[in-house]
Amino acid sequence: MENKYTINTAPSLTWNWLKSNCDEVTVNTTFVQADAKYTSLPKGITAEKVNYEATYKSAIANIPDKKYGDEVKTAQNARITTAAKQTNEELTALINQTVKTPQDFLISGKVSEPLVLTFDSEADSISVQNILGSENSEATVILLYKGNPSTQIIQTKVFAMNNAKLNIMKIQLLGNNSTQFDDTQIYESENAQVHFTQIELGGQHVDSGLYTELKDYKASFKSNVAYLCKENQFLDMNHIVYHFGKKTECDMQVKGTVKDNAIKAYRGTIDFKNGCCGSKGNEMEETLLLSPTAINKSLPVILCDEEDVEGEHGATIGRLSSDILFYMQSRGISEKEAEIIMSRAKIQAAADLIPDEEIKNQISDFLDK
Numbered sequence: 001m002e003n004k005y006t007i008n009t010a011p012s013l014t015w016n017w018l019k020s021n022c023d024e025v026t027v028n029t030t031f032v033q034a035d036a037k038y039t040s041l042p043k044g045i046t047a048e049k050v051n052y053e054a055t056y057k058s059a060i061a062n063i064p065d066k067k068y069g070d071e072v073k074t075a076q077n078a079r080i081t082t083a084a085k086q087t088n089e090e091l092t093a094l095i096n097q098t099v100k101t102p103q104d105f106l107i108s109g110k111v112s113e114p115l116v117l118t119f120d121s122e123a124d125s126i127s128v129q130n131i132l133g134s135e136n137s138e139a140t141v142i143l144l145y146k147g148n149p150s151t152q153i154i155q156t157k158v159f160a161m162n163n164a165k166l167n168i169m170k171i172q173l174l175g176n177n178s179t180q181f182d183d184t185q186i187y188e189s190e191n192a193q194v195h196f197t198q199i200e201l202g203g204q205h206v207d208s209g210l211y212t213e214l215k216d217y218k219a220s221f222k223s224n225v226a227y228l229c230k231e232n233q234f235l236d237m238n239h240i241v242y243h244f245g246k247k248t249e250c251d252m253q254v255k256g257t258v259k260d261n262a263i264k265a266y267r268g269t270i271d272f273k274n275g276c277c278g279s280k281g282n283e284m285e286e287t288l289l290l291s292p293t294a295i296n297k298s299l300p301v302i303l304c305d306e307e308d309v310e311g312e313h314g315a316t317i318g319r320l321s322s323d324i325l326f327y328m329q330s331r332g333i334s335e336k337e338a339e340i341i342m343s344r345a346k347i348q349a350a351a352d353l354i355p356d357e358e359i360k361n362q363i364s365d366f367l368d369k
Contacts, residue, residue, distance in 0.1 A: 002026060002027075002028040003026070003027050003028070003094075004024065004025070004026050004027075005024070005025050005027065005091050006022050006023075006024050007022065007024075007091060007181065007209065008022055008023045008209050008236050008237075008238035009021060009022040009238070010238060010267040010269060010299060010301065011240060011271060011301070011303065012269065012301050014299060018297075020265060020267070020297045022238075023238075025179075025205070027094075029124040029151050030124065031094070031098045031126045031151075031153065032098070032123050032124065032125050032126075033098055033099050033100070033101075033126060033127070034119070034121035034123060034126070036103060036117035036118060036119050036127060036143065037117070037118045037119075037120070038117055038118065039116075041115065042111050042112070042115055042139075043111065044109045044110070044139065045105055045106065045107050045111055045115050045139060046105070046108070047105060047106075048104060048105075049104050050104060050106055050132060052104065052131075052132040052157070052159050053130075053157070055132065055159070055161075056132075056161070056187055091153075091181070094126070094153075095126055095128065095153060098126045099127070099128045099155075102128035102129060102130050103117075103127070103130070104129075105129065105131045105132070106132050106134065107131070107132065107133045107137045107164075107166070108137055109137055109138075110137065110138040111137070114139075114141065114167075114355050114356055115139065115140070115141045116142045116144060116356060116359070117141065117142065117143045117144065119144065119145045119146065119147070120147040121149060121152075122147050122148065122149050123149060124150050124151045124152070125149060126153040126155075127153070127154050127155070128154075128155045128156075129143075129156045129157070130157045130159070131156065131159070131166075132159045133159065133160045133161060133165075133166045134161050134164065135161045135162045135163055135164065136162070136163045136164065137161070137165070137166075138164070138165040139166055139167070140166075140169065140355055141166070141167070141168055141169070142169045142170075142356060142359065143156065143169065143170045143171070144171045144173070144362075145171065145172045145180065145182075145202075146362075148175025148177055148178055149174070149175075149178055150177065150178065151178075151179045151180075152174070152178060152179070152180045152181070153183075154181070154182045154183065155183045156170075156182075156183070156184045156185070157185045157186075157187075158186045158187065159187050160186070160188045160189060160192035160193070160219075161192065162190045162192065162216070163190070164188075164189070164193070165192075165193045166192075166194050166195070167195045168194060168196050168197070169196075169197040169198070169353070169354060170182065170197070170198045170199070171198075171199050171354070171359060171362075171363065172198075172199065172200045172201060172203060173201055173202050173362060173366045174202035174203040174206075175203075176202070176203075176231075177204055178202065178204055178206075179203065179204060179205040179206070180205075180207070181207045181209075182207065182208045182209065183211075184208075184211070185211045185212075186212040186221065187212075187215060188212070188214050188215055188216065188219035188220075189215060189216045189219065190216035190218065190219065190245070191217065191218045191219065192216070192220070193219075193220050193221075193222075194220075194221050195222045195223075195353075196210065196221070196222070196223040196224075196225075197224050197225075197350055197353050198210075198223070198224075198225045198226070198350075199225075199226050199227070199350050200227035200228075200229075200256075201227070201228050201347070201363070201366055201367070203233065203235075204234070205233075205234045206233075206234070206235050206236070207236045207237075208235070208237045208238070208239075209238050209239075210237075210238070210240065211240050212240065212242065212250070213244060214241065214242065214243050214244060214245055214250065214276075214279075215244050216245040216248075217245045217246050217247060217248075218246075218247045218248065218249075219245055219248045220248065220249040220250065221249070221251075222250070222251045222252075223250075223252045223253065223254075224253050224349075224353060225237070225239070225256075226254075226255050226256055226346050226347045226349065226351075227254075227255075227256035227257070227347075228257050228259075228347060228367070229256065229257065229258045229262040229263070229264045229294075230257075230258075230260050230262050231260045231261065231262060232260070232261050232262065233262045233263075234262070234264075235262070235263070235265070237254070237264075237265065237266045237267065238267045239252060239266075239267065239269070240267075240269045241269070241270050242271045242273060243270070243273055243276040243279040243309070244275065244276055245275075246276060246278050246279065247277075247278040248279045249279065249280045250280075250281045250282070250283075251283075252268055252283040253283075254266055254283075254285040254286070255285070255286045255287075255346040255349070255350075256286075256287060256288070256346055257287075257288040257289075257290060257339075257342075257343040258287060258288070258289055258294040258296050259289075259291045259339075259343075260291050261291070261294065262291075262294050262295070263294075263295040263297075264294075264295070264297070265296075265297040265298075265299075266285055266297070266299070267299040267301070268283045268285065268299070268301065268313065269302075269303065270282075270283055270302045270303070270311055270313065271302075271303040272305060272309045272311065273305055273306065274306055275306065277306055277307070277308040278309070279309045279310075280309065280310045281302065281309070281311045281312070282313070283312075283313045283314075284312075284313070284314050284315070284316075285298055285300060285314070285315040285316070285317075286315075286346070287315070287316070288318075288319070288320070288339075288342060288346070289317060289318060289319055290319065290339050296317055298315045298317060300313040300315050301313070320338060320342060324338065324342070325338060344367060347363065347367065351364075
């Protein structure tokens with residue numbers, strides 16, 4: 001049965017004729033649940049079944065009045081969101097219908113060894129992970145996508161409790177014929193810190209959605225996203241950060257290359273909500289265009305419902321500068337070689353953040369191919 005979905009919709013719409021507000025996809029398949037594989041659980045991480053969303057909501061309900069004031073606290077508690085915010089109700093219903101028992105991971109204390117979750121199913125599959133970082137916990141979770149499934153749907157929910165420090169990394173190395181819908185949702189409590197790293201290299205049609213709530217006082221979020229979009233690939237990214245708590249901070253960095261006949265769209269939104277006074281947000285995108293037939297769409301947005309905030313955004317798009325080319329060519333490097341070096345440098349900068357040498361080698365091998 002053929003189903004059409006409208007996904008990755010921007011919170012603030014622009015002119016329809018620009019075709020930048022969302023992505024429309026058609027799904028014609030039957031899905032099965034396919035859990036991520038892992039060799040072992042590092043000490044401090046358990047596959048424990050807990051109602052993580054309820055645990056998070058309970059913590060939010062206990063926000064001290066002295067930090068927010070009664071009227072703001074009431075508004076905050078009314079804004080607990082669902083997956084439908086990120087995708088849409090129909091696609092969320094499909095996920096819930098297929099996945100009866102999501103994979104749950106509970107992080108306790110400071111975990112030194114990263115948890116690596118590998119997805120390599122060739123079937124049309126849906127996977128859901130819930131990750132809860134308990135109070136004062138620290139950990140790195142790496143999600144590695146491999147293989148060549150026809151259609152793959154991934155939904156990852158991350159709940160960072162008070163003072164938790166989490167590194168969430170997603171590495172996408174799918175085959176040339178794959179379609180992927182990747183939905184990441186991050187919810188942060190007081191003083192929580194989440195660093196999100198994403199590398200997009202493979203796939204034929206990829207939709208990446210990132211939804212982040214900085215719910216409590218001094219919660220912070222930082223992202224480093226790198227991509228290479230080539231040949232006839234289509235990459236659509238919709239990344240949103242909502243500031244709710246006071247003195248929250250976010251910094252989103254997106255760097256990549258678009259070449260050949262590829263199409264890439266990026267919507268980056270920072271939304272300052274009423275009550276988030278003293279908050280700061282920054283987003284920057286750098287796109288290297290290496291073909292006259294490549295298409296790039298960038299939609300950086302800042303929305304503001306609070307006066308005492310600082311927000312910056314921007315996008316730089318273009319070919320290699322004449323200064324860089326002159327420098328490279330003066331050292332015997334051709335223009336084509338210079339383009340490869342600069343494209344790989346953007347990927348390498350994000351890959352250097354990964355604390356796993358084997359995965360770094362897999363990224364390098366994928367680029368070599």
